Amino acid sequence: MTVQAVVYASPGRLELQDRPDPTPAHDEALLAVSHVGVCGTDLLVWEGGLERVRPPVVLGHEFSASIIEVPPDTGLRPGQPVVVEPLLSCGECTPCRTGNSHVCVRLGLVGIDVDGAAAPTVAVPARRLHPVPEALGLREAALAEPTAVACHMVNRAAVTPGMTVLVVGGGPIGVLVGLVAHANGAGLVVVSEPNKHRRAIAESVGLLTSSPDDEPVDQLAARAGADGFDVAFELTGLGVGLQTAIAAARVRGTVLLGGLPHGAITAATAPAVLKELELRGSRVYRSADFKTALTLLADGRVPAKHLITKVVALDQAIDGAFKAIRDDKAEMKVLIDVGGDAS
Ligand SMILES: [Zn+2]
Numbered sequence: 038m039t040v041q042a043v044v045y046a047s048p049g050r051l052e053l054q055d056r057p058d059p060t061p062a063h064d065e066a067l068l069a070v071s072h073v074g075v076c077g078t079d080l081l082v083w084e085g086g087l088e089r090v091r092p093p094v095v096l097g098h099e100f101s102a103s104i105i106e107v108p109p110d111t112g113l114r115p116g117q118p119v120v121v122e123p124l125l126s127c128g129e130c131t132p133c134r135t136g137n138s139h140v141c142v143r144l145g146l147v148g149i150d151v152d153g154a155a156a157p158t159v160a161v162p163a164r165r166l167h168p169v170p171e172a173l174g175l176r177e178a179a180l181a182e183p184t185a186v187a188c189h190m191v192n193r194a195a196v197t198p199g200m201t202v203l204v205v206g207g208g209p210i211g212v213l214v215g216l217v218a219h220a221n222g223a224g225l226v227v228v229s230e231p232n233k234h235r236r237a238i239a240e241s242v243g244l245l246t247s248s249p250d251d252e253p254v255d256q257l258a259a260r261a262g263a264d265g266f267d268v269a270f271e272l273t274g275l276g277v278g279l280q281t282a283i284a285a286a287r288v289r290g291t292v293l294l295g296g297l298p299h300g301a302i303t304a305a306t307a308p309a310v311l312k313e314l315e316l317r318g319s320r321v322y323r324s325a326d327f328k329t330a331l332t333l334l335a336d337g338r339v340p341a342k343h344l345i346t347k348v349v350a351l352d353q354a355i356d357g358a359f360k361a362i363r364d365d366k367a368e369m370k371v372l373i374d375v376g377g378d379a380s
Pocket residue numbers: 075076077078079098099183
C-alpha cells in the first residue's frame with residue numbers, strides 16, 4: 038500500500054509523494070500519526086541548508102501519534118497515544134558511551150535523516166516512545182518535542198528560582214523557553230523579539246516582551262536591575278542576537294547558545310571577556326527533558342493551544358504549513374493534522 042507524504046525531494050523542493058507504508062524493524066514501533074509540527078529546522082532542510090541530509094526523505098520530527106504495532110517487551114500497547122523522542126544515536130562514540138547520546142557525533146533525527154511523520158504512518162525505535170498523559174490531547178502533545186528543546190536549554194542554563202532571564206528571539210522555542218523558565222521559578226522573564234505578532238503571542242501567555250527596534254540594549258538590561266540579566270538565551274543564530282545577549286547579561290552571568298547560526302556570524306564579544314560570562318551551548322534534549330515537557334504541557338504551565346496559530350491537512354501542508362511559516366510573519370506554531378480529529 039502507498040500513502041501520501043511530504044517529502045524533501047531536493048534543495049528548495051518539497052513534494053507530496055506516494056510512498057510505501059513503512060515496515061517496522063524488530064525493535065521499532067509502527068505509529069499512526071496524529072499531528073506534526075513544522076519548524077525552522079524543516080525550513081533549513083527544505084532550502085538545502087543541512088548538508089548531511091540525503092533526499093528524498095519524509096519530513097516531520099515533532100509529532101504525536103497512536104501505536105499500531107509495538108514490540109512485546111516495551112510495556113506499551115496498540116492504540117496508546119505517544120510522542121517520540123526522534124533521536125538516532127550510534128551507541129559507540131564517546132558521548133554515547135558516557136551518557137550523552139543526545140550529542141552523539143553521528144546524531145540523526147527521525148524526519149531529517151530517516152523518514153519522518155509527515156505521512157499517515159511512521160516507524161520509529163520503540164525505546165524512544167513516551168506515553169502521552171491522559172490530560173493532554175494529541176494536538177497539543179505535538180509540541181512535546183520543541184518543549185523538550187526548551188526544557189533542555191533551561192536546564193543547561195541552570196535557571197533557578199528568582200533568576201532574571203532574557204530570551205533573545207521570540208519564535209516558538211523562545212516563547213517555550215520563557216514559559217519553562219517561569220516554571221523553574223525565574224523571577225523575571227523578558228522576550229526580545231522584533232515581530233509584533235510574536236510579541237503579542239508571548240504576552241498572551243504572560244511573558245514580558247521587548248521590541249529591539251524601540252528599546253536600546255542598555256535600557257533592556259536595566260529591566261533586570263543595575264546588574265543586568267542572570268541568564269540570556271540566544272535563540273536567533275544571528276550576530277545581533279548574540280551581541281544583545283552578551284551585552285544584557287550581568288557580570289559572571291550565563292549566555293545560553295541555542296540558535297544555530299547559518300555560517301559565521303559577527304558580534305562584539307569583548308563584554309563576554311570583561312564580564313567573565315559563561316557561554317554554553319544546548320542541543321536537542323535528554324529523555325528526562327521529554328518527560329518534563331509532557332508534564333508541563335499536561336498541567337497547563339506550557340499552554341500549547343495559545344502557541345498553535347494554524348492547523349492544516351496533510352495534502353495542504355506544503356503551502357499551508359511549510360510556506361506559511363516561511364512567509365507569514367503572523368504564524369507561531371503551525372501543525373499538520375494527519376490523522377487527528379481536526380478539532
Ligand atoms: Zn523542530
